[in-house]
Amino acid sequence: FLARYGLARTIDLYFALFAGWVLAPGLEKSLKNLYFSIEADGHHYTMSLPAWETDYIQGRLAAQAKPYELSMLQAMASMLNEKDLILDVGANIGNHTLYLAVVVGCQVVAFEPNPELYVPLRESIALNGLDERVTLVPKGVGEKTAKGVFSERTPSNLGAQSLSIVGESDAVDANTMEVVPLDTMTFDQPVKAIKIDVEGMELEVLRGAHELVR
Secondary structure (H helix, E strand, O other): OHHHHOHHHHHHHHHHHHOOOOOOOOOOOOOOOOEEEEEEOOEEEEEEOOOOOOOHHHHHHHHHOOOOOHHHHHHHHOOOOOOOEEEEEOOOOOHHHHHHHHHHOOEEEEEOOOHHHHHHHHHHHHHOOOOOOEEEEOOEEOOOOEEEEEOOOOOOOHHHOOEEEEOOOOOOOOOOEEEEOHHHOOOOOOEEEEEEOOOOOHHHHHHOOHHHHO
């Protein structure tokens, strides 16, 4: 188990499974439930975590029943107000999106091109009745409108996969994803903050948001 999951996650799941479920009240003893209860700052919400057994971040969420990097999220929350518009670029499974929408009450536009992540995120949005507060855009974000692919699948950390831009002459298949610059997007209100976590494409995202952030 240690070789497969690593030390930190082995410890998390050990306590979740064998220590009275104290760290993971949403973790079913059957180990078949893909929905997990998350608690943060007096708020509760549900997350769909289908890859909790293999993906590091989903495993931490499932085992600890609290948001990943909670102290950073709380620092963000201290500078935000209810109904502020936030862009979550590289939303992953929705760790930041759901916290900001539920706990802070922000409007969130979440960008995530990986179907292994945006499909359960879409489910989490529906489970928590956030359809009017969260907009999910299943696309990558970059400097220009383009197509992209993941060069390698990383089951242990689905959010760590880097998106590579493909040329116009390259073959397009079901694994090819749309990439858009933020400057081509229209938002209903001014953007208060942008969170970017795109595994090495951060500068491209900013170059494609020149008009938005200036």
